[in-house]
Amino acid sequence: MCSPSLRVAWMFGILAAPASAQDSLFRTPGMPARASSGQTDRFSNEFNPAIGVVIDAIVDHLDTDVEMADDGFDATVRSFEASINGRVDPDWWLYATVVYADEDEEIELEEAASHFTGFDSNTTLRFGRFFADFGKQMQAHVHDLPYPERPGVLAEYLGDELPGTGAQIDHWWVSGDASTLRASFGVFADLERGHEDDDAGTAVALDDRKDADELALSLRATQFMDVGETGVFQWGFSALHLADFAFEDEANGLTEDGLSNTVYGLDLTYGVDSEDGLSGWTFGGEYLIQSGDIGAETNGAATALEVLDDDVSGFYAWGERRFGAKSSAGILYGQLEHPEEGTPSDNEVTAYYTRNLSEYARLRFAVSQLDADDGGDETRLLIQLTTFAGPHAHGVNW
Numbered sequence: 001m002c003s004p005s006l007r008v009a010w011m012f013g014i015l016a017a018p019a020s021a022q023d024s025l026f027r028t029p030g031m032p033a034r035a036s037s038g039q040t041d042r043f044s045n046e047f048n049p050a051i052g053v054v055i056d057a058i059v060d061h062l063d064t065d066v067e068m069a070d071d072g073f074d075a076t077v078r079s080f081e082a083s084i085n086g087r088v089d090p091d092w093w094l095y096a097t098v099v100y101a102d103e104d105e106e107i108e109l110e111e112a113a114s115h116f117t118g119f120d121s122n123t124t125l126r127f128g129r130f131f132a133d134f135g136k137q138m139q140a141h142v143h144d145l146p147y148p149e150r151p152g153v154l155a156e157y158l159g160d161e162l163p164g165t166g167a168q169i170d171h172w173w174v175s176g177d178a179s180t181l182r183a184s185f186g187v188f189a190d191l192e193r194g195h196e197d198d199d200a201g202t203a204v205a206l207d208d209r210k211d212a213d214e215l216a217l218s219l220r221a222t223q224f225m226d227v228g229e230t231g232v233f234q235w236g237f238s239a240l241h242l243a244d245f246a247f248e249d250e251a252n253g254l255t256e257d258g259l260s261n262t263v264y265g266l267d268l269t270y271g272v273d274s275e276d277g278l279s280g281w282t283f284g285g286e287y288l289i290q291s292g293d294i295g296a297e298t299n300g301a302a303t304a305l306e307v308l309d310d311d312v313s314g315f316y317a318w319g320e321r322r323f324g325a326k327s328s329a330g331i332l333y334g335q336l337e338h339p340e341e342g343t344p345s346d347n348e349v350t351a352y353y354t355r356n357l358s359e360y361a362r363l364r365f366a367v368s369q370l371d372a373d374d375g376g377d378e379t380r381l382l383i384q385l386t387t388f389a390g391p392h393a394h395g396v397n398w
Contacts (some may be wrong), residue, residue, distance in 0.1 A: 029065075058093045060380055078102055093114070118136060132164050149368070150334065153314030157263050162240075191216040238266075267287075313344075315334060319331060352367075353366075362385070366381075
């Protein structure tokens with residue numbers, strides 16, 4: 001077995017040459033590692049980008065106390081994703097992802113970014129549209145998570161996904177004999193993040209053009225370290241600041257602008273493998289605080305929006321047991337305060353079993369229970385089938 005310092009460097013790509021940094025497989029505890037490189041090497045005269053497709057389908061049964069909501073069975077292709085990625089030259093790598101979401105019934109350019117890796121260091125510059133670097137889970141697509149849905153606190157404070165248009169710089173360091181440190185900083189002209197309240201009819205709106213002090217900012221620092229012979233521990237701190245936005249009630253023609261808020265997050269993950277690397281345990285969690293102008297409600301006369309300036313918080317924690325290369329089971333528990341007047345809270349618990357039918361097909365069974373202060377309790381039984389064809393491109397760094 002290699003020394004701990006070499007093992008950490010190998011696991012997180014530090015020993016890779018800068019030009020091939022995005023071709024490395026980052027093996028972070030609890031998250032998947034999938035090949036994303038094209039079929040040609042970086043010195044080839046041909047341009048042959050890799051093309052991949054993902055289909056994520058769900059069959060479920062929902063029992064809910066929410067008024068006007070449907071109970072019973074449903075079957076849906078939650079998303080169809082097509083991606084393309086490849087090296088432009090030894091210093092540039094790019095990828096793009098187009099998704100059809102059944103819920104929205106529309107095709108969306110989810111990510112399209114170029115990465116510059118030509119520095120004489122472990123530094124990457126990213127430009128375009130990509131997922132903001134926040135916490136452990138938000139950089140990954142929902143179908144790549146260890147469980148079937150985004151934890152409630154992340155979905156409420158940040159959204160099911162967190163795409164933005166801008167630029168980001170990140171850098172890796174070897175820190176000590178057995179650890180690796182990464183930091184990133186992002187600036188976004190457009191960031192699809194914020195609170196949306198269907199009951200109150202309000203949503204977040206951003207101006208098309210902004211002054212420098214109105215740009216959205218992201219910050220993340222995370223460290224990986226060896227624990228014993230086969231364990232890895234990770235901690236991370238994240239912040240995401242929305243500097244200038246408005247709450248809008250389009251139905252009543254109301255707007256309240258000049259608002260700002262910040263989400264802070266602290267995440268911890270520990271993974272330990274068996275000696276053969278085929279089985280093991282993963283434990284993780286994340287605590288979030290959303291502070292500032294966090295919500296708005298239309299007053300009774302529908303003549304003005306009342307903005308809530310407050311702090312809300314929540315967390316999720318999960319544990320998973322891998323029984324071998326093809327099966328695992330886990331449980332997730334979470335709590336959150338809603339960014340609404342009175343800060344009603346939710347409690348959620350999800351138990352799941354995952355079976356990898358092959359390298360390209362995964363079957364998952366799950367049961368979840370939601371207990372809500374507002375009376376919207378839900379019980380859901382779910383079967384998820386996710387299939388992959390070709391490389392699965394993404395710009396994830398943890």
